[in-house]
Amino acid sequence: MIGFIVTGCYDSLARVWKAAGESTHILEGHSDVIASVGVINRKGVEGITVATASKDRTLRLWKFDTEDSINNPIRIRAFKILRGHTKSVQCVAAQNTGDMVCSGSWDSTIKLWQTNDSQSDGDLVSIKKRKGNDQADESQLEGEAVSTLVGHTQCVSSVVWPQQETIYSASWDHSVRLWDAETSKNSSDIFCTKVLNCLMLExxxxxxxxxxxxxxxxxxxxxxxxxxxxxxxxxxxxxxxxxxxxxxxxxxxx
Missing domain, CATH: 3.40.5 (Ribosomal Protein L9; domain 1)
Incomplete structure (x- = not known):
């Protein structure tokens, strides 16, 4: 049974939908196209956590409750902004424990990020949140990458994180690469003849x-x-x- 659907759009907004087609939440904050979304299942955390990857070179983490009783979509802001990629972020995938996400970018790198909402791995920054005709300050957590996986030579188009220690990536450099998440080392490669746009595992x-x-x-x-x-x-x-x-x-x- 489908509980909800998350979409990312060229209008720089992500939206949460009920299966019947009703939009319940609008995730706003990105300044460019959202290229990828991923649902994070964190143990012991109530509600839903979602990651979005954007051409504005950032990832954002969001929390919401799908059981909210509403007549109109709720507009929410990310609780954490992840900065570090130097070019568009093309894809995002969550670790199976939900503690981290990884992202692939047009800068040819894969970065690993913490998904927690504490200040231990980031700083609070002040942003402006519009309230009517006024501007009010609001704090938002900013995080840096835990590690960076280097080896691809062109855009990383797809990432999959099926096991805690293992990440798979596909790239425009015609390769699929297997990574050790603990050591950040590339352990094996598969080379194809053309650009790779997506990756899926059994x-x-x-x-x-x-x-x-x-x-x-x-x-x-x-x-x-x-x-x-x-x-x-x-x-x-x-x-x-x-x-x-x-x-x-x-x-x-x-």
Missing amino acids: VKVLLSLQLVVLIPFLGYGILINQELLLRSFSSCLTLPGFRLASGMTNLGFI
């Missing part, structure tokens, strides 16, 4: 079960100690009776 997840679990709405029968091949459902799905031995990849709607 992720095998080992489930540890006490009982046989049947999930009819997904079309899977899951057996004890067997591997389940996940193709297109989200990491936010949790069911009683089993735990994940390795993370799921958010490949679809929430």
Whole structure:
């Protein structure tokens, strides 16, 4: 079941939609095209956290509650701005734990960022928030990259972070690269003949079960100690009776 949909647009706004097509939130603050959006599933954090990547060379992190009872879309600002890329940010992906995101840019680099809302990895900056005809000061957290992955020679067009220590990236330099997130090292490459625009993985997840679990709405029968091949459902799905031995990849709607 689809809970909500997030879109990024050339009007520099991201929007949250109900499955029925009603816009519930407008995420404003970027000054250029939003090229990519990603949902972050952070343990112990209420509400929804979303990351957006923009041609204004920044990423922004947002929090909202999809259960808000509203008649009109709520306009919200990011709780954190991530700065460091020197050119347009093309893509963003969240770590399976939700503690970090990675981004790919036209500057040929991949950067890793913390998603928390504390000041331990950033500074509070003052911005102007319009209230009627007046301007009021508002504080917003600004964060810097934890690390930078260097190796691609052209735009990084797509990133996927399926496991805590592993990042995959695709680039206009015709390569798919595998990275160790802990050491920032490029461990292996696949070279293609043309520009790469997107990347998707099939992720095998080992489930540890006490009982046989049947999930009819997904079309899977899951057996004890067997591997389940996940193709297109989200990491936010949790069911009683089993735990994940390795993370799921958010490949679809929430």
